[in-house]
Amino acid sequence: MTFKNAIGHVGIFTHELRAEDPALTPTLLEAAGMLEHLGFGAIWLGGNSDVRHAERLVTATSRIVVATGITNIWHRPASVVAEDRARLNSTHPGRFLLGLGASHAELTPAYRRPYSAMQQYLDGLDSADHPVTPRARVLAALGPKMLELSRDRAAGAIPYLVTPEFTAAAREILGAEPLLAPEVGVVLEHRAERARPIAREFLRYYLQLPNYIVNLKRLGFDDEDFQDAGSDQLVDSLVIWGNDEEIRRRIHDFHAAGADHVAVQVLTSGHETVPLTQWKRLAEVTL
Numbered sequence: 001m002t003f004k005n006a007i008g009h010v011g012i013f014t015h016e017l018r019a020e021d022p023a024l025t026p027t028l029l030e031a032a033g034m035l036e037h038l039g040f041g042a043i044w045l046g047g048n049s050d051v052r053h054a055e056r057l058v059t060a061t062s063r064i065v066v067a068t069g070i071t072n073i074w075h076r077p078a079s080v081v082a083e084d085r086a087r088l089n090s091t092h093p094g095r096f097l098l099g100l101g102a103s104h105a106e107l108t109p110a111y112r113r114p115y116s117a118m119q120q121y122l123d124g125l126d127s128a129d130h131p132v133t134p135r136a137r138v139l140a141a142l143g144p145k146m147l148e149l150s151r152d153r154a155a156g157a158i159p160y161l162v163t164p165e166f167t168a169a170a171r172e173i174l175g176a177e178p179l180l181a182p183e184v185g186v187v188l189e190h191r192a193e194r195a196r197p198i199a200r201e202f203l204r205y206y207l208q209l210p211n212y213i214v215n216l217k218r219l220g221f222d223d224e225d226f227q228d229a230g231s232d233q234l235v236d237s238l239v240i241w242g243n244d245e246e247i248r249r250r251i252h253d254f255h256a257a258g259a260d261h262v263a264v265q266v267l268t269s270g271h272e273t274v275p276l277t278q279w280k281r282l283a284e285v286t287l
Contacts, residue, residue, distance in 0.1 A: 001094065003065060003094075003097050003135070003136075003155060003179060003242035004063055004136075004155070004156070004260055005146075006041070006094065006259065006262075007041040007065050007067075007097070007179075007181070007261050008041025008042070008197075008263055009040040009041065009135070009179075009255065009260070009262065010038075010040060010041065010250070010251070010262060010264060010267075010286045010287060011040050011041050011042030011044055011065075011067075011263045011264070012035055012040050012042070012044065012049055012263070012264060012279060012282075013044040013046055013069060013183045013263040013264060013265040014043065014044065014045065014046060014265070014274075015045075015046040015047050016206070016272075016274045016275070017031060017045060017053075017057060017274070017275060018045040018046065018047055018049045018053040018154060018282075019273070020047040020053075024188075024273060025056065025132060026059070026248070027273060027274055028056070028274070029056065029057065029211070030059050030277060031274045032057040032060050032064070033060060033064075033275065034279070034280075035059055035064060035205065035279060036061045036063055036064040037061070037172075038279065038280065038283040038287065040068070040283065040287070041063065041064065041065065041094075041261065042064060042065040042067055042149075042181075042261065042263070043057060043064060043066045043067070044067050044068075044069035044158070044181075044183070044263045045057075045066065045067065045068050045069055045097070046069055046074045046085070046265070047258050048070070048071070048075055048103075049068040049069065049070070049083065050068060050071045050075075050076055050084070050163045051068070051071075051072060051079065051084035051085050051087075051088055051096065051098075052084065053068070053146075054066040054067070054068060054088070054096050055084075055088050055096075057185065057212060057232060058088060058096055059091075059092065060237040061082045063261065064095075065095055065096070065097055066092075066095060066096055066097075067096070067097035067098070067099050067138070067158075067245070067256065068100075068142070069097045069099045069101075069158055069160075069183065069263065070099045070100055070101030070103070070140045070158070071098060071099060071100050071101070071102045072101060072102075072108070073100055073101065073102055073103075073117060073118060073121040074102070074108045074110045074111065074117075075102060075108075078121050078122075078124025078128060079124060079126070079128050079133070080130030081098065081101070081125070082124075082125055082129070082130055082131060082132050083128070083130060084265060085098055085130075085132050085136070085222075088100075088132030089136075091204050096099060097136065097137070097138060097151075097155075098132055098136060098137040098138070099128055099136070099137070099138050099139075099140065099158050100118070100121065100122075100137060100139050100140065100154075101139070101140030102114035102115075102117060102118055102140070102146075102188070104209045104210075104211055105210075106208070106209060106210075115144075115145050115146060115193070118139065118146070118149060119149065119155075120159050122134075122137075122149075122153050124185060125137065126174070129272070132240055134153055134154050134156045135185065136155070137154045137155060138150065138154050138155050138158050138179060138181070139154045139156075139157055139158070140157075140158050140159065140160060140164075141157040141159055141170070142159055142160075142189045142214075142215040143214075144173060144217070145212075145224060147170055147173040148173060149179050149273070150173045150174065150178060151166070151173065151175060152179045155178060155179050155180075156179030156180055156260075157174060157178065157180055157181070158181050158182070158183065158263070159180075159182045160182070160183045160243060161181075161183070161184070161185075161206055161212050161215075161216075161238060162182050162215070162238075163219060163237050163238065164253040164254050164256070165219055166215070166255040167180065167254050167257040167258050167259050168221055168257040168258050170182075170257030170258070171257065171259075179260050179261065179262060180258055180259050180261075181259065181261040182254055182262060182263065182264050182265055183261055183262075183263045183264075183265055184201065184254060184263065184264055184265065185202055185238065185240065185241060185265045185267050186238040186241070186245070186247060186251075186264050186265065186266055186267065186282065187199055187239060187240070187241040187266075187267045187268075188241075188266065188278050188281055188285075189212065189241055189243050189281065190243040190246070191242070192241075195239075195241035195242075196232065196235050196236075196241075196270075197269075198267050198268065199230075199235045199238070199239035199241065199267060200228075200229035200235060200267050200275060201229070201231055201269075202239065202267045203229050203234075203235065203238065203239070204231045207226050207229060207230060213226060216234070221233075221234055221237075221277070239267065244282045244284075244285045247285055247286075248285050248286060251286055264282060266278045266282060266285070
């Protein structure tokens with residue numbers, strides 16, 4: 001079975017479950033088990049995550065795929081990642097999917113020529129003592145060249161902060177077979193006056209990063225849309241909110257545009273360690 005088949009149509013994108021505080025480990029493992037029980041196909045670990053963060057969740061569950069979203073290619077050598085992945089795969093085959101990304105110049109001092117660097121990193125995975133084959137890795141891709149690399153040297157693409165329109169264009173580049181699994185932010189709130197502030201708090205950080213701005217301009221947004229953490233049009237295009245039927249329909253829009261899988265990131269106004277209540281409701285809406 002390929003990862004495309006194994007992860008189903010909907011997964012959870014979470015920064016919370018990659019937390020490194022040992023005191024939180026029991027909570028994280030319980031949450032992973034709950035997501036599996038609810039029927040989600042994958043857990044995508046946000047931030048600069050790696051095999052170590054995924055391993056504890058894999059060992060605490062029996063079916064759900066755990067993926068990195070992303071492992072930063074500047075932070076861990078390909079040879080080390082390949083060895084870590086081989087160790088995990090030897091005991092839990094088919095349960096870990098390596099998501100790779102080049103991050104952003106603003107966050108990585110070593111950042112240079114990200115497309116070439118990604119090619120070299122994939123070369124390193126290919127030539128490792130225990131190679132990570134293309135079918136076991138996916139790439140964070142926004143621009144056409146990185147999408148082509150996702151098609152030619154990986155199992156597919158995991159774009160972040162995108163729209164159904166982007167998804168349709170990405171599918172054209174990828175072709176029919178590669179996995180296309182966009183991340184999508186969702187606020188489980190039907191009132192605009194409550195949903196949009198939560199969405200803007202989330203977007204504020206990303207709208208400072210040029211890679212996202214360039215991609216959003218390709219989609220037709222302009223400088224005015226990026227002021228004050230996003231115009232209403234931008235917010236409503238990038239973050240799903242509404243009643244249950246509206247949320248269900250808008251997630252379906254990504255599938256209709258060509259996504260095989262949607263990695264849903266639940267956004268909240270609180271500071272929950274893990275948004276268990278929201279994940280349970282999302283399962284009722286989407287699964």
